[in-house]
Amino acid sequence: MAVSQFSARVLQPQKAESDFEAFVVVPKAVSDCLPRRGRTTADVSVAGYAFQVTLEPDGNLSHWLKLSSKDLVSGNLLMGEEYVFELSPATEEPEPSVPKDLADSIQSSAEALETWQSTTTIARVDWIHWVESARQAKTRAKRISDARSMLSEGKRRVCCFDNSGFYSKALKPPKVFAG
Numbered sequence: 746m747a748v749s750q751f752s753a754r755v756l757q758p759q760k761a762e763s764d765f766e767a768f769v770v771v772p773k774a775v776s777d778c779l780p781r782r783g784r785t786t787a788d789v790s791v792a793g794y795a796f797q798v799t800l801e802p803d804g805n806l807s808h809w810l811k812l813s814s815k816d817l818v819s820g821n822l823l824m825g826e827e828y829v830f831e832l833s834p835a836t837e838e839p840e841p842s843v844p845k846d847l848a849d850s851i852q853s854s855a856e857a858l859e860t861w862q863s864t865t866t867i868a869r870v871d872w873i874h875w876v877e878s879a880r881q882a883k884t885r886a887k888r889i890s891d892a893r894s895m896l897s898e899g900k901r902r903v904c905c906f907d908n909s910g911f912y913s914k915a916l917k918p919p920k921v922f923a924g
Contacts, residue, residue, distance in 0.1 A: 748833045749775040755812065757824045758919035765811035767824055770918055771800065771832065776807040779834055781867070783908030784874050786835040791828050794820035797835060802909045802916045809918035838866045841873050846885075850893045857896035864901045872896075875906045878916060 753769045779785050779800070786799050789810065796816060800808035812822065822828060843851075851857045861869070872892055879885035892903070909916070 747778060748831050749778050750829060750831050751775050752827055752829050754827045755817075755822050755824055757922040759922045760919065762811075762919065764813070766814045766817055767812040767822070768918060769810050769812065769830065770803065771808040771810060773805070773807040775832060776800075779808065781908075782806055784870050786838050787832050788835055790831040792820045792822060794822075797839070799841075801918070804909075804917040806909060838870065840866055841870050843869070843873060844876065847873065847876050847889050847892065850889045851896060854893055854897045856899070857893045860896040860899055860901060868902050871906065871908050872903050874908055875903045 751772050751774075753771070755767050755769060757767055758765075776782075779787070783802055784799055785808070786797060787810070788795065788797050790796075794816070796819075798810050798816075800810050803809050812820075816822070817824075820828075851861050861872075864872075876885060876888045876892060879888050895903070
């Protein structure tokens with residue numbers, strides 16, 4: 746896979762996030778070189794620091810990436826500064842971390858667990874993304890229940906979910922802190 750290079754500013758999210766400190770918007774031309782419009786893993790290098798990250802869809806057929814406090818420190822990256830990033834698709838999609846509430850629900854049904862274990866890594870990424878993209882707790886709970894039901898019925902892919910965010914616009918990068 747080819748390595749794409751682009752310049753981008755390290756941005757601070759408007760609201761504090763629990764799983765990242767900063768983010769970078771990936772140019773559409775770079776996203777066009779990735780294997781999918783939904784969540785996908787990439788190898789990234791910036792300022793001599795290399796790491797792997799799951800890219801998030803931005804709702805405009807492109808992606809954005811999260812930077813943890815560890816990434817900021819290890820890359821010596823400063824908020825608001827522009828850097829040259831190198832990005833390439835991961836050679837193999839890593840197994841996603843399953844949220845505890847989803848894992849517990851799937852494990853409560855032998856049929857759901859059997860289907861889950863027989864799906865592809867990308868299918869599991871999409872199931873997890875569907876659950877995690879719920880904005881309200883009750884929506885998340887319903888999606889977890891629906892996932893268990895669909896998996897119990899042998900459905901290997903989540904239906905009716907646009908993982909690119911293009912149609913629903915529900916998936917997008919955070920708003921930038923303007924302070």
